[in-house]
Amino acid sequence: MIEALRKKAEELLKNKTVDVVYGYGEGSVPERTRPVFITKPEDVNKLTWNKYCVYNLTTYLKKQESRKLGKPAIVVKGCDAKTITVLIKESQIKREDIYIIGVTCTGIGDPPATKCKACDVNTPLIYDELIGEKIGNKEFSFEERYAELDEYEKLSEQEKWDFWQKQFEKCIKCYACSSICPLCFCDRCIVDKNQPQWIDPSAHPRGNLSWNVTRAYHLAGRCINCEECQRVCPADIPLNLLNKKLAKETEKNFKYRSGYNVDDELAMATYKEDDNQDFIK
Amino acid sequence: MEKTLKKEKLNSLITGLKDKGYKTIAPKKDNNLITLCEIQEADEIHFDHVQTNNSIKEYFLPKTEKILSYTIEKTKVSIEEPEGFAVKSVVFGSRPCDAASLPIMDKVFNWDCTDKFWIERREAITIVTIACDKCDSYCFCTSVCLAPDAKQGSDVLLTKISDDEYLVETETEKGEGLIKELETVFSEPPSGTPDRQVATVEKKFEIDKVKPWLDENFVHKIWAEFSTKCIGCGACTFVCPTCHCFDIVDECTMSKGDRVKNWDGCQFKMFTLHTSGHNPRSTQDQRWRQRIMHKFKYYVEKFDNILCVGCGRCSRVCPADMNISEMLEIISTDEGQPEPVSKE
Ligand code: SF4
Ligand code: SF4
Ligand code: SF4
Ligand code: SF4
Ligand code: SF4
Numbered sequence: 001m002i003e004a005l006r007k008k009a010e011e012l013l014k015n016k017t018v019d020v021v022y023g024y025g026e027g028s029v030p031e032r033t034r035p036v037f038i039t040k041p042e043d044v045n046k047l048t049w050n051k052y053c054v055y056n057l058t059t060y061l062k063k064q065e066s067r068k069l070g071k072p073a074i075v076v077k078g079c080d081a082k083t084i085t086v087l088i089k090e091s092q093i094k095r096e097d098i099y100i101i102g103v104t105c106t107g108i109g110d111p112p113a114t115k116c117k118a119c120d121v122n123t124p125l126i127y128d129e130l131i132g133e134k135i136g137n138k139e140f141s142f143e144e145r146y147a148e149l150d151e152y153e154k155l156s157e158q159e160k161w162d163f164w165q166k167q168f169e170k171c172i173k174c175y176a177c178s179s180i181c182p183l184c185f186c187d188r189c190i191v192d193k194n195q196p197q198w199i200d201p202s203a204h205p206r207g208n209l210s211w212n213v214t215r216a217y218h219l220a221g222r223c224i225n226c227e228e229c230q231r232v233c234p235a236d237i238p239l240n241l242l243n244k245k246l247a248k249e250t251e252k253n254f255k256y257r258s259g260y261n262v263d264d265e266l267a268m269a270t271y272k273e274d275d276n277q278d279f280i281k
Numbered sequence: 282m283e284k285t286l287k288k289e290k291l292n293s294l295i296t297g298l299k300d301k302g303y304k305t306i307a308p309k310k311d312n313n314l315i316t317l318c319e320i321q322e323a324d325e326i327h328f329d330h331v332q333t334n335n336s337i338k339e340y341f342l343p344k345t346e347k348i349l350s351y352t353i354e355k356t357k358v359s360i361e362e363p364e365g366f367a368v369k370s371v372v373f374g375s376r377p378c379d380a381a382s383l384p385i386m387d388k389v390f391n392w393d394c395t396d397k398f399w400i401e402r403r404e405a406i407t408i409v410t411i412a413c414d415k416c417d418s419y420c421f422c423t424s425v426c427l428a429p430d431a432k433q434g435s436d437v438l439l440t441k442i443s444d445d446e447y448l449v450e451t452e453t454e455k456g457e458g459l460i461k462e463l464e465t466v467f468s469e470p471p472s473g474t475p476d477r478q479v480a481t482v483e484k485k486f487e488i489d490k491v492k493p494w495l496d497e498n499f500v501h502k503i504w505a506e507f508s509t510k511c512i513g514c515g516a517c518t519f520v521c522p523t524c525h526c527f528d529i530v531d532e533c534t535m536s537k538g539d540r541v542k543n544w545d546g547c548q549f550k551m552f553t554l555h556t557s558g559h560n561p562r563s564t565q566d567q568r569w570r571q572r573i574m575h576k577f578k579y580y581v582e583k584f585d586n587i588l589c590v591g592c593g594r595c596s597r598v599c600p601a602d603m604n605i606s607e608m609l610e611i612i613s614t615d616e617g618q619p620e621p622v623s624k625e
Binding site: 175 | 311313345418508509513516519520532541551565598603
């Protein structure tokens, strides 16, 4: 697979189909990889693929420093590829402005990431070139998809509140969760706005609660469950539980799952008179 | 003063500290993290780790703290200053690199403005360090003039000399005072030369080569090449024991409010954004350069200290695998290659 990947990257750079390939390279330690930006055909050997390729590289589409390198080819796993669908829907990129190198994937991380347990995109749903043997994508029931919420949903309202109070207390307000998120692309985040100050910048209980709730809400119906926010949180806050819960509610109420089909109407940006509203109390 | 501390005496030590009115802060396991936090009992303490996830700095420079409260009436502003922020405490079991960060930061907090919050806490807190008996590939204390058993900043240094025994060395009067207060917990120093179990930390780069390179290469293509992957999340600055930038904000209504001091960091785009809209560090490579320059050039020029203790936290935490010692290795071995893009 690595050889095929390198060959494709070399070809794309040689033919000037793209100016840069966003891919995975070797990291500081064997259990880590790192994002690499290959601009010369002779550097394609820096590309690698293994179970430590956790990053969702589409986040570099929002960064001026990587965009400066020119038209990109991006190495994506199935989950990452869903981001591209959302970015196209939300008018952040045009399909023809990027080249998608999809890799088939059977799981990432050690121990495997939670998202991989009920993965239905082992073969990406959108790509220009597929690396690796095509895998028939599995199907899971609604319950199976949100199984990680089972324990959480058993808690009473008070217990849920206490749980999050304790988790958010740890937040150091670094905003790494938002910096890494490919769908947190606002040039000026609500936390950067101080006239008025919508969200207290302090890492105290009020500031932390308003930040974490706002971040999750702004991703509701959009988050594609790459789990990157949770991976990078230095305070080990289970942000994915929040994201997953909102995704579940969105699916339940709007029959919508983010990133699966470029023809679907966006859940939060589409107005319909017959929208389900009885959950709004 | 030299003593020994038997592991079985840890309980008496922690209870003793409590009886003498100390709050104890020590490494504790919390799910996937090892956190320096307040503990009540000796068995909460976690020993078998390289480094805690959070650094010691939050006990001197908290992530958020109120520096004053005010009330505005028609013709009058009344101000209330916080009290009781410096609590008599012992940090037990922090690492030598963390302890060493304190005297380095004393310089900036006693500089043009003396920061009473820092200073009073420094007086109230006693540091009992445990020398490292293991390290990982991110540690580089020995490259920045420190060591896994460095004494800088510690009031007491503990070094493992057997599976259940530490050598206790006092480094300051404060440390000596603490040991005397709890005398019964400690035993006599070992006879003969104790077998100090200290990690071997590989030296990664020649620090002497770093500043001369930085003096010459403010403009260099390596800054951008190295940092394209950096997402500017600032996590590195928040976990760093020597990063000390903060932001002051008022959290207020029309008539009253709190003035709050919060951690801030040079890796954020907003950090240098002017009200005019101009940003002197508008791209991430400029912000990454600032981090290196501040630590290995500006601080050295101003305070005669490197602003890095080699704890490796920034590299362990970085979501994009930016590795600071790798950058310093490149710098210290660069013989003028690759060429600068252009000189300003
Ligand atoms: S969710 Fe699927 S595509 Fe994504 S890393 Fe896991 S197995 Fe691979
Ligand atoms: S990454 Fe974690 S600690 Fe940082 S702001 Fe987000 S939730 Fe808070
Ligand atoms: S919110 Fe988290 S899981 Fe969802 S898209 Fe953003 S980074 Fe990925
Ligand atoms: S170096 Fe790493 S931790 Fe620091 S801002 Fe960049 S991505 Fe974040
Ligand atoms: S710069 Fe990195 S290695 Fe140096 S003191 Fe800060 S966190 Fe530790």
